[in-house]
Amino acid sequence: MVTGSPMPDFTDRTWLWFATACYLAGFVLGTVAWLRERRHSRALMYAIIGAGFALQTFGLYQRGLAVKGCPLGNTFEIFQFTAWSAIALYLVIGATFRLSLLGYFTSLLGAVLTSVSLAIPGWDALRRVDVFGGNPWIEFHAALALFSYGVFALLALTSVMYLLQVFSLKKHHLYGLFAFLPSIRDLDHINLRLLSAGVLILSASLAVGSVYWLQDPAKVNLAKVVTTAAVWAAYALVLALRLGNRLVAKRLAWICVGLFAVALLSLKPVDSSRSRPPAPPVATLR
Amino acid sequence: MSASAATFFLIGASHHTAPIEVRERLAPAPDKLAAFHATLGALPGLPEVVMLSTCNRVEFYGVAASSDALVQLQQAFCSLQGLAPDAFAAICRQAQGRDAIEHLLAVACGMDSQMLGETEILGQVKEAYAGAQARRTAGPVLNRVFQKTFQYAKYVRTHTALNEGQISVANVAVDLALKIFGDLGSARVLLLGAGEIGEKTAKAFQSRGAGSLTVASRTLPRAMELATTLDATALPWEHVAAHLGDYSIVVGSTAAPETVVTAEHVTAAMKKRPADPLFFIDLALPRDIEANVAELDNVFLYNLDDLARIAEENRAARASEVARARAIVTAKAEALWKQIEAQAGAAMPSPTAPALTSFRTGRTE
Numbered sequence: 001m002v003t004g005s006p007m008p009d010f011t012d013r014t015w016l017w018f019a020t021a022c023y024l025a026g027f028v029l030g031t032v033a034w035l036r037e038r039r040h041s042r043a044l045m046y047a048i049i050g051a052g053f054a055l056q057t058f059g060l061y062q063r064g065l066a067v068k069g070c071p072l073g074n075t076f077e078i079f080q081f082t083a084w085s086a087i088a089l090y091l092v093i094g095a096t097f098r099l100s101l102l103g104y105f106t107s108l109l110g111a112v113l114t115s116v117s118l119a120i121p122g123w124d125a126l127r128r129v130d131v132f133g134g135n136p137w138i139e140f141h142a143a144l145a146l147f148s149y150g151v152f153a154l155l156a157l158t159s160v161m162y163l164l165q166v167f168s169l170k171k172h173h174l175y176g177l178f179a180f181l182p183s184i185r186d187l188d189h190i191n192l193r194l195l196s197a198g199v200l201i202l203s204a205s206l207a208v209g210s211v212y213w214l215q216d217p218a219k220v221n222l223a224k225v226v227t228t229a230a231v232w233a234a235y236a237l238v239l240a241l242r243l244g245n246r247l248v249a250k251r252l253a254w255i256c257v258g259l260f261a262v263a264l265l266s267l268k269p270v271d272s273s274r275s276r277p278p279a280p281p282v283a284t285l286r
Numbered sequence: 287m288s289a290s291a292a293t294f295f296l297i298g299a300s301h302h303t304a305p306i307e308v309r310e311r312l313a314p315a316p317d318k319l320a321a322f323h324a325t326l327g328a329l330p331g332l333p334e335v336v337m338l339s340t341c342n343r344v345e346f347y348g349v350a351a352s353s354d355a356l357v358q359l360q361q362a363f364c365s366l367q368g369l370a371p372d373a374f375a376a377i378c379r380q381a382q383g384r385d386a387i388e389h390l391l392a393v394a395c396g397m398d399s400q401m402l403g404e405t406e407i408l409g410q411v412k413e414a415y416a417g418a419q420a421r422r423t424a425g426p427v428l429n430r431v432f433q434k435t436f437q438y439a440k441y442v443r444t445h446t447a448l449n450e451g452q453i454s455v456a457n458v459a460v461d462l463a464l465k466i467f468g469d470l471g472s473a474r475v476l477l478l479g480a481g482e483i484g485e486k487t488a489k490a491f492q493s494r495g496a497g498s499l500t501v502a503s504r505t506l507p508r509a510m511e512l513a514t515t516l517d518a519t520a521l522p523w524e525h526v527a528a529h530l531g532d533y534s535i536v537v538g539s540t541a542a543p544e545t546v547v548t549a550e551h552v553t554a555a556m557k558k559r560p561a562d563p564l565f566f567i568d569l570a571l572p573r574d575i576e577a578n579v580a581e582l583d584n585v586f587l588y589n590l591d592d593l594a595r596i597a598e599e600n601r602a603a604r605a606s607e608v609a610r611a612r613a614i615v616t617a618k619a620e621a622l623w624k625q626i627e628a629q630a631g632a633a634m635p636s637p638t639a640p641a642l643t644s645f646r647t648g649r650t651e
Contacts, residue, residue, distance in 0.1 A: 037447065169465060169586050174596065183468035184563050248561040249584040 012066065013118065015059030016080060020114040022052025023087075026107030034104075034177045045103035046094060052110060053087045060084060070139045072146060076124035078267050079117035081143075083110050085150020086157075089194075093154070097190060099182045105157045113153075138212055144205035145228070149263060151198035152235065155191060156260035159253035162187040166250055188249075191256065192242060199239045202232050227266045234259055294427055294626065296386035297356060297378060298338070298345025301400050304377040312344045314366060322366050327423050329362065331355030334425040336418040336432070338393070340410050342400050345379075347390055349427045387431060387626075388619035394439040396449060397611055403448045403604040408439050427626060438618045445614065448607045451600030455483065455593045456490035458600070459567045462593075463491070463535055466563050466586060470496045476533040477501045478526065478546060480512050483569045483590075484539020488516055491535065500533070502526050504540070527551045531558030537567045538574030547575045552582055560584065567593070 026048040033040035060080060063071040071077040090106040093099070117123055161181055168178035181187075206228065213220045238255055241247035247255065299312055314322060326335050332355045335348030346363075350356050360378070364371045381389050389398070394411045396403045415432040418424040424432070443449045452458045460470075467473050475496045477488045480503050488499055499518035502525075503509035509520040521529065530536065530551055540546055547566070556564060561584075568575040568589040580587035 165465070169462070170580065172588075172592055172596070174462075174465075175599075181465075183464065184466045186468045188561065242561075245560045249563075251583070 012059045012062035013124070015055050015062060016114060017118060019052045019056035019059060020111060020118060022048055022055060023107045023110035023114060026052070026103065027111050030101070030104030030107065034180070037176065037179070039100070039180055040104065042094075042100070042103065045107070046091075049087060049094075049103055049107055049110070050091060052107075053084070053091060056080070056084050056087070056114070070143050072139075072142050074124055074126060075268065076117045076120075078146060079113050079123070081146045082149045082153060082264075082267075083113035083117075085147040086110065086113075086153040087150075089150055089154050093190070097186075099158070099161075099186060099190060100180050101161060101177070101182065102158070105161060106154070109153060109157055135212065137208055141205050141209040141212065144201055144208065148198045148202035148205060149267070151194055151201060152256075152260045152263055155194040155198060156257045158187055158190050158194060159256040162191060162253045163250065163257075166253075191252070195235070195239050195242060195256065199232075199235050202235065206232055231259075231263050231266055234262070292333075292349050292351045292630075293382045294347070294386050294431065294623075295350050295356060296345060296347050296381045296389050297359065298343060299374070299377040299379060300343035300345065300398065302398070303379050308377060309342065309344075311367060311369065313341070314339060314344070318366060322362070323417075323421050323423070325362050325366075326359070327421060329355060329358050332359060334418075334428045335359070335423050336414050336428055338411060338414040340407065343393070343398075345393070347386065347428065347431070348423075349425065384619055384623035387435075387623050388615055390431065390435055391438055391442075391615045391619055392612075394435045395442045395611060395615060397608060397615065401453055402601065402608070403450075403453070405443070405449050408436070411439075412436065427630070430626060430629070431622065434618075434622050438615070438622075441618070442611050442614050446607045446611045448604055448611045451596075451603055453597050453601045453604065454490075455569070455590070455597055456487040458593045458596045459487050459537070459588065460490045460494050462567075462586075462588060462596075463565055464494075466565050467534060470494055472497045473535055474533045475499045475535045475537065476521070476526075476530075477512075477516075477518070478536065478538045478574055479503055479540030479542070479570065480508055481539035481541065481569065484537050485512065485516070487537050487539070487567060487569060488518070491537075492516065496535070504542070527554075531555035531564075533564075534562065535565045535567065536575075537569060539569045540574050541570070542574060543572060545572075545574060545576045547579065549576050549578050549582065552576075552579045552585055556582060556584065569593075 026045055029045060029048065030040050060071055060077075063077065067073060070081075072081055087106060087110050090102065094102055094106070162184065164178065165181040165184055165187060168174055168181065169184070182190075209220075209228075213225065238247060238252070238259065242252055299309070301309065304312065323337070326332065326337070329335075331351035333349050333351065335346055338345045338347065344363075346359060350359075360371060360374060363369075364374050379389075390411075392398045394408050396405060396407050399407050411432070415424065415428070418428065452461050463470060463473065470491065473491070473496050475488060475491045475498065477484055477499065480501070488501075492499055499513075499516055500521050501509045501513040501516065501518050502521040502523055503512065504523050506520065506522055509523075512518070513520040526546070530547070531554070536547065538547065552564065552566075563584045563586060566575045566579060566585070566587040568587065571590065573589055575587060575589075577587070577589075579585055
């Protein structure tokens, strides 16, 4: 059959499913290697996650074309964008720092965030139109904020890896998956970098948003402002305590994991606080 | 081997065939080696030869035109070392063709080593081959066999766990430090006491690039003496507690009857470095470091039993990989021998040909 278009006639959600399949494939590759007590091929893992990222980017691009803006209009899109940010960051960090097993854990995170968002139809049933009121700065503010959530997602992952390595060394369980974990110091360094980067990006996002808010405070729901500011303040406080060596090691790692869970949960009130009327379902968007 | 046919051979002795007191007499003195190699190079019927000499083996690999050439090689070696030919024959291991190649592969992979799976041997095989190349006693057969051996040894290392995990207490400690610090370039190591195992561990840290080493002993002259030997600095014993936080790795190896590092000392030390991990290796009996130190955040403690258990587990894991590695080595040796036979044609007879009968007086494979 000959078609006029060089691209298959898939919906944006189909491309996003393909991306999820790639992330799952990365997770399966890592798990099989772990069960065989072998190190998985880092290049292959990178290629699989890179392919998933390309497919996800295309899916989100399709969605963006349909909604004429950054696709951040419902919970489904927020989860997808957060996963996309974390994966994008992994592709940079993974190539630079070569932290073993980071690809494995990132593929798991990508697979969980994207598959959960795709599997719950209600998250994508409705979409608010004109979320950003045609203001590119607000769109930029939202995209930056969610990118920082991607950074915090990766921070939660590296914190989990840190906790696993500490457990391994304290309890003398050195085999299996533990044998391939990066060193305590490497993980501590990457955690500090991610925490700093996340706080910086979220600060920039809030700075942009605050200009808009100050111009017209009534347009922004107070619950959203309070929730977002609380998340920012919590991460900024954690960073300050870490820099002052007041919050380190296991406690820091546990807090980074817990804080990300709270940040993720805070997305719901932030999303539902938007005052725009709902738009028709977007399931058929291409 | 017929009188006029050439074949690839192995002759030598190792820890499998000779006890240490005999092996001591097999290692050639460095000042005699040049003359010996010149003798080897001049032996008729021995166009290619490599000598592999390590603390656990002396082996010759090469191409011999006849069994007479091998007898002359044995005589030359016995003459060099002042050994009776019968005594050498009694511990001698011989193989030819495919079997000799398989043995070389097993040696290069560390399968034949006293410490199963050790990797140092591959470097020693490479050095031996490089020496033969420099002396021009490596020809087309040895070139092919050794180059393929290096390739296959790497293959075995990649596809089995034969070389994984350290099997000496000192190296296990270093591996654990790598899991904590990533690289040891900035790691400051403090050695408490002058016990032998502590010294070995300190040397292992130095060989893996530890940033600095400090020695503290109850008697300062002893600490200074050991520090000189190890190219380290000495620390007066009474300063240890106050300076504990300046170090990332502390190796306890004293003969003290009571603990020398307490949880209180470590708690105080960690206040100076809360974000930096502190790794204690307690090799002393009775122990030098209070056990509850391990409960402190960012502090890791391993004692002699812990390290010995890990070394034993690694040894068992390596042993369980031998069958897999052996299957690879056998298949690769078979393939390589076929290639060499095809390359050499009639010049290289089948290894099953009746050969070396005049020489086979010792142990054979």
